[in-house]
Amino acid sequence: MDFEDTAEEARFRREAREWLQTHAPRYAPPAGESDAEGFALLPLARRWQTAKAEARYARISWPEAHGGRGGTAMDEVIFEEEQRRFALPPDPFGISLGMCIPTMMQWAEPQVAERFVRPALRGEEIWCQLFSEPSAGSDLANVRTRAVRDGDGWIVSGQKVWTTGAHVSDWGTILVRTDPAAEKYAGLSYFWFNMKSPGVEVRPIRQASGHAAFNEVFFTEVRIPDAQRLGAVGGGWKVAISTLMNERMAVNEADIANITIDDVVRMARRPGWTGGRPIDDPAACAQIATLYACSMGVRYTRYRMLTQLSRGGLPGPEAAIGKLALARNIQDMAAFAMEMRGPAGIIDDRGGDPDLAAMQEAWFYSAGLRIAGGTDEILRNTIAERVLGLPQEARVDRGVPFNQLTS
Amino acid sequence: MNFDYSEEECALAEQARRLLAERAPPSLIRALLEGEGRDRAAALWTEVSALGWPAIAIPEAHGGLGFGHVALCALAEEVGRAMAPLPMLPSIYLAAEAIATGGSEAQKARWLPRIALGEIVGTAIVGASVSATATGNRLTLPATLAPFGAEASIAVVAGRDGAWIVDLGQAGVVRTAVRTIDQSLPCATIAFDRVETEPLQMIDAERILARAAVLVAFEQLGGADACLDMALGYVRERRTFGRVVGSYQAVKHRLADIYVANQLARSNAYYAAWALSADAPELALAAATARVSATAAYELAARENIQLHGGIGFTWEADCHLHYRRSRVLAQILEPVETWHRRLAAALDREGVA
Structure with missing residues (x-):
């Protein structure tokens, strides 16, 4: 068990940090603009994506020939960790680069994939x-x-x-x-x-x-x-499944939401609606502790999966844990954060209280997150059947021509 | 970064798992609940002591094996899985850790080699509620619960006003066996009337609790996984309405939830194992997180294991109640989870997230 960077990882982290310090501040979203879905700030996000692509930070683990660095999955995590320190526009390129382009790289003729990789990497094509x-x-x-x-x-x-x-x-x-x-x-x-x-x-x-x-x-x-x-x-089903595997591996807190547990803790350390700090209140502590344990549990579960990958393992169905646990936790975090503002937590005032506005946005967004990309229920089935080895429910759609199924 | 057990740690855990499956079966735990089997439990302690279990993380300079804390965590997971009736918690996770971390050279030399051999067992009375009063080098304490309190030769005592080692063989020590909800982990109350003590100067109650919390989290993790395995084994066999019970979504989803809780707890425990082994400044936060996560996971798994077994799960003969008992004891013995919620929040507050 070793949580420290290796010498190469430390070198990469230093390099990434220096680059981010020079470049990232230029792409900070205007104050008060929050955008959980990431399309309102698209022009800014595109410029930031191009800057990353030119410095070969856009997809670190992709081969150099595709504009990556041939880095490890761990390098990707290191860059994310460093990037998290800066205010940046949301990333609207996740589906392009996390799902569609990897599917093209895997299944299309190389010269066809070649045509599309760079423009997607630079954010020019979505x-x-x-x-x-x-x-x-x-x-x-x-x-x-x-x-x-x-x-x-x-x-x-x-x-x-x-x-x-x-x-x-x-x-x-x-x-x-x-x-x-x-x-x-x-x-x-x-x-x-x-x-x-x-x-x-x-x-x-x-x-x-x-x-x-x-x-x-x-x-x-x-x-x-x-x-x-x-x-x-x-x-086509085989190709679709390969795309969905890419999707599951991609999930982490910063990727799927505009808030993290750090934002909740920051709000809890400031006076709440009764004047006292929520973090000093035992009932609030219980909630903070539970939310924090879930967030960190997901983060470290991802590190365990990366360790498996670095030993030559493949991402398996257990990757479903991340989205299943996170989507619900984000919903809980957002509701708790809104409660810290008391009755005023329901006021929809984007300019006046950016922390609250971000939480409200996450509160809405998380309800959809529990459905998108595999519902909570489907993910539980995936875990139960493919990780725990339990049998499927009785099915009536197997071995029957599609046009003879009653819908 | 490497976020898994090493090959050696895996081998140690595997060996421990095989041994405990044979020597500490559920029938032994059940016998202990009925007041029998103490001799078998004692013989098991002798056997695992000869294998070096108590010595694993104790430094070589003090008669230990010096394999490190991650190895001890891997072992704790197996002890928890089997609910082995061994004094690892009081003697190793609490007493030995406190002395090895906060003792003087003379104290380490005096106590650690004997604890490492399993020759003596230590216990501990630790926490903010411990009302020990010291007058010079004399200590007075009202009757307080201590795991393996009747068997222990020494006690580490740590409260708001300091930490001490007490030799329990002296006059003025009063021990009274106490019946608990899990007699496989025996407890006694210990009271002192102006007994002789040695101060433990380099450690306080909070650090002792943090170190032990990481190790207990691994026991809880092992127990939680054992519950999941038991429940899975049952629902794969049991049939209702012409189908295996484990094919119903209501059942599958509950098992998936247990699996997720166990995995999150495992990941938090691994991080804490690293913090413990590196004696990192993050230890207080990591230990509280591991404790909160593992306590919740074991409690969920132990409850739902009974539920998923149906009526048979509630009988004395089924093993489910053994985990139900142990999960509650481990949840409360190192101060209840509510205090760990507060520790976790306080650590976050100290750390000062911007």
Whole structure:
């Protein structure tokens, strides 16, 4: 058990810290602007992303040929830790670089992937992932968006939903049904395509918070060349699963929320609504301690997984722990922080109390976080079935042609 | 950074796990609850002492093996998993740690080699509520609960006004065995009437508690994982309505929650093990975090293990209640979790998050 940096890690941390000290302050968001979903500050986020890409900090563990440094997963964590010291715009490139581009690197022809890696890395092009549909959320393989063969291409019609960032995206990856007569999981195929293609219509969805970060996307006879297929015809599920594995590994507190436990502690050390400091109150201490233990537990669980990776292990289904525990903890942290302000904690005044505004935003956002990218319930199933080895519930959709399932 | 046990630590844990599965089965714990099996427990202490368990983290200069604290943590996890009826908590996690960290050279030389051999057992009475009054080198204490208080040869006493070592073999020491909810970890009250003491000058109650809390967290972790394994074993076999109980989401989700709590507790405990082994300034915060996390995990796992077994889980014959008892005892014996919530918050406040 050793928590200290190795000599190389210490050197990298020093270098990263120096670079951040010089560059990061120029990209601080304007005071009072908080933006949990990360699209309101997109121009600033793009400039910051370009600066990181040019210094090869945008994706440290990617190979040098792809604009990375060939660094370790630990180096990525070190950079994150150092970056956390600065006020910076939220990162709207997580789906591009955490899911879509790794899928392209794994499944597309190398020269095709090559074309897209750099612009995505620099934040010049944004990608979205078109998976969910009105009747395909947790049951993702239930997608009905149809792709029909047409010469050297496919004609796609249907509807996707909950597509984060579709309204600002240049490119997309999409899971569609190419064979309705095949079994549910076998009739799917996976493509990448241009979001500006004729027949693609993006309609923002207004969320519970009032913001609109995700969208409905309608496809009316959209043509996608067969050359843009990833994996085999009928092999789309396999590609989708590889994308989702990237997603689970990516989760940590700073990545998925605009607040951390440090913000809660900072508020608790200042006078609360009764005049006293919440951190001096035993009942508040119990909450702070529980929230802190969960936050740190997730952080150190990630370090344990990194240790496994550094020993040649692969990220496994236990990575689901992170999002499952964090989303709920963020919701609890935000509610607790709002309570520290007493009745005034409900006042929606972005300019007057930026700490409170950030907590309110997290309070809304976390309710969605418990659903997005695998609901709490699906993640519990994943842990129970794939980590603990318990049997699946009885299923009626196996071994039946998709078009004979009753929906 | 390396956030796992080393190969040697894994091997030690594996060996301990095999030995305890054989020598400290649930039937022994159950016998101890009925007032039997004390001789077998004593023989086990002799056996593991010969293997060097009490000596693991005691420095070689003082008759120990000097394997370090992470090795001791790995061992504590196995002791907790088996609920082994050994005096590791009072003698090693509390007394030996206090003396090794805060004792004079003479005190270390006098006590540690004998504790390392398992030849004597230490206990401890530690905390802000301990009302020991010192007059010169004489100490008076009202009857206070101490684990293995009847068996111990020495006691480390630490309260608001100082820390001391007391030889329990002298006149003026009154010990009374106490029945607790978990007789496999025997307790007695100890009272002093102006007994002779040696001051422990380099350590206070808070540091003694922090060090012990890390080690107890590993026992709690082992216990919590044992509960999860038991519950999993049962729901894989038991059938209702024509299906294995473990295929129902209501059951699976509860087990997933236990797994997550155990994993978070494990990660916090690993961080604390590092802080303990490096004697890092982060120890106070890390120990409180590990304690809070492990206490919650063991409590959840022990309760839900009974629930997931259904009626059979509530019987004397099932092993579930052994963990239910032990989880409560470990939650309270090192001061209740509420005091650790306050310690955790106070450490965060001291650290001064900007």
